[in-house]
Amino acid sequence: MSHSNRCAACKSLRRRCPKDCVLAPYFPPTNPQRFACVHKIFGASNITKMLEQLPVHLRAMVADCMSFEASSRMEDPIYGSVRIISRLQEQIIEAQSELVFENT
Amino acid sequence: MSHSNRCAACKSLRRRCPKDCVLAPYFPPTNPQRFACVHKIFGASNITKMLEQLPVHLRAMVADCMSFEASSRMEDPIYGSVRIISRLQEQIIEAQSELVFENT
Numbered sequence: 001m002s003h004s005n006r007c008a009a010c011k012s013l014r015r016r017c018p019k020d021c022v023l024a025p026y027f028p029p030t031n032p033q034r035f036a037c038v039h040k041i042f043g044a045s046n047i048t049k050m051l052e053q054l055p056v057h058l059r060a061m062v063a064d065c066m067s068f069e070a071s072s073r074m075e076d077p078i079y080g081s082v083r084i085i086s087r088l089q090e091q092i093i094e095a096q097s098e099l100v101f102e103n104t
Numbered sequence: 105m106s107h108s109n110r111c112a113a114c115k116s117l118r119r120r121c122p123k124d125c126v127l128a129p130y131f132p133p134t135n136p137q138r139f140a141c142v143h144k145i146f147g148a149s150n151i152t153k154m155l156e157q158l159p160v161h162l163r164a165m166v167a168d169c170m171s172f173e174a175s176s177r178m179e180d181p182i183y184g185s186v187r188i189i190s191r192l193q194e195q196i197i198e199a200q201s202e203l204v205f206e207n208t
Contacts, residue, residue, distance in 0.1 A: 043147045050181065058182050065186040069173060077154065078162050081185045082169040088192035095199035102206045 008035035013044055022051050026063035034067050041070035112139035117148060126155050130167035138171050145174035 007024035010017035012035055017024055023044075027035040038047050047066060051059050073080035111128035114121035116139055121128055127148075131139040142151050151170060155163050177184035 041146065041150065043150060046145065046147060053181065062182050065183050068186055069177075069184055073173075077157065078166050079169050080173055081189065082172055085185065085188055085192065088189065088196060092192060092195050092199060095196060095203060099199060099202060099206065102203065 005029050008032045009039070009044065009047075012036065012039060022048055026051070026060060037074055038063075038066050038070040041073050042066060109133050112136045113143070113148065113151075116140060116143060126152055130155070130164060141178055142167075142170050142174040145177050146170060 006017035006029060007021055008027040008029050008031060009023035010021060011029060012032065023035070027038075042050075047063075050062055050066065054062055069081050072084060076083050079086070110121035110133060111125055112131040112133050112135060113127035114125060115133060116136065127139070131142075146154075151167075154166055154170065158166055173185050176188060180187050183190070
């Protein structure tokens with residue numbers, strides 16, 4: 001038995017969406033861009049594997065984190081999420097220098 | 105014509121390593137783990153595509169950032185590199201609170 005409304009993943013992969021589809025809860029048909037993004041960066045089989053490996057209560061988080069990483073890499077094909085890490089590290093260095101300055 | 109010593113990618117994919125192999129400069133045979141990691145998370149075709157899309161002088165950086173992201177996800181299959189981002193954001197909040205405290 002399949003959903004009347006296929007999830008974004010099954011729609012994109014042109015397959016029927018089974019009632020127990022692993023991807024459906026995290027990739028609703030209302031947001032096709034979210035699946036397109038993780039599909040392009042990680043591939044559909046990797047996302048499916050990642051979700052299946054984890055207990056159900058952790059899957060929403062892994063889907064969110066993978067979506068975030070994938071969209072970071074789409075926006076910045078060189079640095080991806082590492083760009084955000086570098087910026088935050090710079091901010092910490094600035095804040096720490098300011099603290100040192102305040103304390104002298 | 106192929107290398108006498110295949111790169112980590114070609115060795116892992118059990119194919120000959122051509123002289124102009126896109127992956128060879130960034131995945132030397134001395135570090136098979138580095139390729140195994142990005143292969144598992146992004147897939148070999150995605151890494152190849154990412155590298156090919158970019159000019160040669162930027163490829164080492166994308167290989168490094170993808171390796172970093174992939175190893176973060178191997179270490180932490182739920183949060184991946186997002187874990188590092190959250191920790192850094194917490195550190196910034198702490199440093200900022202400390203600054204506010206110092207200024208009062």
